[in-house]
Amino acid sequence: MLNLFRCSSAENVDSRLVPKSKDDSLHYFVTDYFDEIKVEKLKVEETSLRECMGIMQKANTKKGVSHQRYCLYSETESEKDLWDQNEEYPLLMIIQSFINPELYQASIKVEDLQNKLSEYIKKFVTQKEKEDPNLKIRFHLYRLLTSGDFAVIIRSNRVHAAYDISTAIRSIRASVKFQDQVEHDDVVFYTYSICGVYDVEEARWSRYLSPKDKVVVRLRYSRSFRKSFSEQDAFIKTNLLRDGYHLLGRYDHQISLDPREFEELYPYIRQFKTESEPVYTGEESEMPKVKLLVEMLKGKYISHINERLLLKYEHDNVLEGSRIETWEMECRQSWISLYEKNNCKIEEIEKNVQSVDGLLQPYYQSDHNLKEYIRLLGRMGRVFYEINKRLELRISLSHLLVQYKTGSDTVSVCICNRRKPNEILYCNHCRVFAAGDWST
Numbered sequence: 001m002l003n004l005f006r007c008s009s010a011e012n013v014d015s016r017l018v019p020k021s022k023d024d025s026l027h028y029f030v031t032d033y034f035d036e037i038k039v040e041k042l043k044v045e046e047t048s049l050r051e052c053m054g055i056m057q058k059a060n061t062k063k064g065v066s067h068q069r070y071c072l073y074s075e076t077e078s079e080k081d082l083w084d085q086n087e088e089y090p091l092l093m094i095i096q097s098f099i100n101p102e103l104y105q106a107s108i109k110v111e112d113l114q115n116k117l118s119e120y121i122k123k124f125v126t127q128k129e130k131e132d133p134n135l136k137i138r139f140h141l142y143r144l145l146t147s148g149d150f151a152v153i154i155r156s157n158r159v160h161a162a163y164d165i166s167t168a169i170r171s172i173r174a175s176v177k178f179q180d181q182v183e184h185d186d187v188v189f190y191t192y193s194i195c196g197v198y199d200v201e202e203a204r205w206s207r208y209l210s211p212k213d214k215v216v217v218r219l220r221y222s223r224s225f226r227k228s229f230s231e232q233d234a235f236i237k238t239n240l241l242r243d244g245y246h247l248l249g250r251y252d253h254q255i256s257l258d259p260r261e262f263e264e265l266y267p268y269i270r271q272f273k274t275e276s277e278p279v280y281t282g283e284e285s286e287m288p289k290v291k292l293l294v295e296m297l298k299g300k301y302i303s304h305i306n307e308r309l310l311l312k313y314e315h316d317n318v319l320e321g322s323r324i325e326t327w328e329m330e331c332r333q334s335w336i337s338l339y340e341k342n343n344c345k346i347e348e349i350e351k352n353v354q355s356v357d358g359l360l361q362p363y364y365q366s367d368h369n370l371k372e373y374i375r376l377l378g379r380m381g382r383v384f385y386e387i388n389k390r391l392e393l394r395i396s397l398s399h400l401l402v403q404y405k406t407g408s409d410t411v412s413v414c415i416c417n418r419r420k421p422n423e424i425l426y427c428n429h430c431r432v433f434a435a436g437d438w439s440t
Contacts (some may be wrong), residue, residue, distance in 0.1 A: 001040040001052070002070040002094065004194075006033060028092050028196035029266075031215075033306045034068075035273050037092065037196050039083055044073075052145055069092070072142035072151050081138075082155055085198050088136055089155035091208060093162035093192040096148040097169055100186055101395045102338050104327040106176050110143075114150060117141060120153060120325060124168050128161070137161050148192070159195055159208050163311055166191045171324040176331050183335035188327060190391075195309060201270070205263040212312035215262040217269075217293065217305065218251040225301035239292045251306065255289055262307070264290045266298050266349070269305060307332045327376070338398065338405070342388045345401040350381045359415050363383065377408065 028037040040072040042052070051069040081089075099113065118141040125137045137156045144151040152169070154162050169189050176184040197203045205215070244255035257265065264285050271278040280298050285291050296302050357374050383403075387397050 001042050002072065003038040003040065004030070004034040004068045004070065005036045005038070028197040029034075029199045029270055029273075030194060030196040031309055032194065034194065036199070037194075041083070042071075044180075047083070052258075055079065065428055069146055070096075070151060071145040072153070073145055074140065074142045082140055082153065086155065089138060089157060090198050090203065091154075091156050091159065091162075092196045092198070093154040093159075094196075095152040095154065095162060095166045096144060096192040097150040097152060098392065099149045099194075100174070100188055100190065101391060102184070102186060103174055103176070103329065104395060105335070105338065106174070106184075106331045108329055109262065110149065114141060114143065117150065117172075117189075119414075120172065121165060121169070124165065124324075125173045128164060132322045135161060137165075139165070144420075157208065159213075159309060160210065160311055162193055162195060166193045167320050168324055170320070171322050173323050174329050175326050176329045176335060177329045178334055183331060186335075199270070199369050201267055203263070203266055205266060206259040209259040209309070210312060211259065213259055214310040214311060214312070215257045215259065216308045217255050217257060217265070218247065218308070219253045219255070219296070219302050219306075220250070220304035221252045222303040225296075225299075236292065236295060242347065243289050243292060255293065257289055261287050263289050265293055268294050269307070272302070272305060275394075296427075303423075338394045339388060342394060342397055342401060343385070345398070345405065346381055346384045346388070349401065349405050349408055350378070351368065352405070352412060353377045353381070355414065356408065356412050359412070367413065380404070 028039070029035075030037050052069070069237075097117070099110070105246065121139060121141065129135055129137060132381050135156070135158055137154060138154055139154045142151045142153060143149070152165065154165060156162065170187060172188045174184070174186055174188045174230055175182055176186075197208070209215070240253055240255075245255050264287060267282060268278075268280055270367060271280060278297070280294065285294060353374065357378070360370060360374060384397065384401065387393050
């Protein structure tokens, strides 16, 4: 179980990250959206589904802290030290892999895809380690129960390792055939990656990153910074203009650091996010950007801080957009995209609702609420069209449309089988469906 935490504001002591516990759980500092990962090992026979999904009561009682759970499952054992603290493999990287929902129309089994993907990554990692003897990678492929289909857990000493594996996964293509003719060609997986390092006071970011890489630190100013006008504040504001960029959006300022600069700043960011009253001990940095940011942290001029890793590649080493491997698949009928299928179902539902509307026209004068219910059914069609534009929601929408069509057909049959107006108006099936109460 991976518990991902993100504090909403450092100005409020209650919104600091969850304190380090004394149990066997491991904690990792995370860049980008989340701030920390807590790793828990669960036993299947002792864990309920509600605990895995994080939907039980008081799953997260820490005010101001966002909490998301990734529940990983594997029938095979991972390497014994995959989750242990290891100086040779200080980085923990997670690659969420989502199966392209369009491919569910082909004759595929998730278990088969999992085995093929595991072998594919193993072959890719072996090749990368041959190219760079100093590169160290361990990985295990899990089923992801909460968000996505698979999770590739990587332990390594280089951040680029996770990006390379993630890009290689996205470079797998599917060739779908029907009666020996290629009907569809598409990517097999989409990915989302998270990078963390074991939570220690010092992390060697200059070793984990390449010299040309950058770390972008984004800041949101605190209230005390905005209302202070001392000479020190004026000095800090002048240097902010020199060393970074103002942001129009969620954050106020952005400063770009090289790996050595971020390595010096890291202990201060770690204290900022995990301690209720940070002391910020340490030698004063001679690097201007680091010195500026430390002064802002000490002066409580920052309410939020966020880090993003920018990885530099040479042109010949970029895998994005290439086709490394093609997997052949079969489909049972001529290919129609899931997007088109859903649109056809939506059009059919809209026609059915229009038919129901025509049948109920004589009764609208005596029951205005009924007219509004039918108008609501009609508006849902426009909502479905918008949902269908989101690739990751199309599978769920296809199931919802089946239920919705059954409901609209029920309303139509109910109306046609009733003779008395009051029986139509107070038809329980009609009322329940129109109000959206699916529990009845």
